[in-house]
Amino acid sequence: MDEKIRHIAVIGIGSGDPDQLTLEAVKAMRRTDVFFVLEKGPEKSALTRLRRNMIDEHASGAHRIVEAEDPWRDRARSEAGGYTEAVHDWRRRRADICERLIREELEPGRRGAFLVWGDPSLYDSTLAVLEDVTARGKVTFSYDVIPGISSVSALAARHRTGLNQVGRPIHITPGRRLAETVGNDDGDIVVMLDVHESFQHFATEGVWIYWGAYIGTPDEILISGPLEDVADEIRRVRAAARAEHGWIMDTYLLRLVSDEVSSAVSSAR
Template sequence: MSDGTKHIAVIGIGSGDPDQLTLGAVKAMRSTDVFFVLEKGEEKSSLTRLRRTMLAEHVPGPHRVVEAEDPWRDRAQGSRGGYADAVHDWRRRRADICERLIREELAPGQRGAFLVWGDPSLYDSTLAVLEEITARGNVTFTYDVVPGVSSVSTLAARHRVGLNRVGRPIHITPGRRLAETVGNDDGDVIVMLDAHESFRQFAGGGTWIYWGAYLGTPDEILISGPVEEVAEDIRRARAAARAEHGWIMDTYLLRPCGDA
């Protein structure tokens, strides 16, 4: 930027399909000088390769890619308070890394970017990390957000279903809070970040599930049907996929069978 201000773009790049990049995302990428990528280990190296493929295809001009290791996160905390503390600690250490990258790798007047899976506003920490860095006051920059296609939108599209029903809400929850929705008949439930197959508690309750893993990627898996009929299929698919790839990202929609 001409006034010497550093600028950061937080760019949603969709859930994995390169075709999900919006025109706005491509324009933002083409005006970026430095892309910051936080590596998540060898198991998820395919995600870094996919980002580089997108850059090679859509950013013909000169640019740099700066990689750093994403900090370890304690995922063993079971209580709500312990989980929140672990997340805040992880975000603080992530902010330390991102602050250093912006300070040391981005020159005055340059534009940097973080490429975020799905949409930056839904279950992603990048905006919270930038807010923490801004509050510290150690480095000055401006930032904006380019929305992306979320895994929730991709899930609905792949199953060819609408997320909403007339006059009824949609609940979005992490899997660890799904039990709190049991008995709630005022809306359907989108579940993300479920490491424990919490949908099993709905077996026999007249609930339909639309499940998807690795949405938008060549490894995409889709299963749908009454929970009691497909729960075991999903369990086997998750186990096989995790064994093959070392990690899994899945999302699902729960809906009363009579309204499926």
């Protein structure tokens, strides 16, 4: 590494279970001089503690942890139809913070790191934010990406199922776009961050759901079964969990199955 260039590692740390850290992630953490942690408020303080615990266990040598408050996102604007604009605005303000942290807290020739939940390449803004900071040209740095275990992979593993069926594709979508797939039987569907519980608008006959929340954390919840049988249970459990924790992150897999497959899976549960 050029001694005059700052370097950033974007490290995927899995969906919450400390044991999901890969050896590559651990090695990258041991090389890190400064860890950047964006706080998400008191409701999600448990996520910050998990990051700190990982750093305490795996970081080595002289290192620092620099914290900053993650900017709020205008969710009211998102709900009113301005989702894309709200996300771009949030990312721009996030880039302002990251630019300042890298410029002021990381000396040239040193290594910094962002610990990213799951995999940085799936449903995360860190890479887009760093690209924005790089394009501004106000601070020079290189960066690389260490993949992690995503909530999608962890969900399938926890339910002891594969994401794909033979010869069929997989669709990954946010919950707000699920309605667009109604009537599409070409493959299974992975749904992430479904604020509106959109699965209730999906045709239920012959559909199996594998649902999980807080995957990989001590608060993990798993429910699976025919959608028509477990949809109400998921809604009740989800509402109770959100009330208890103040937030919820959930992921689920919707699968079209034959009667024979449904019977076999039911017997195996």
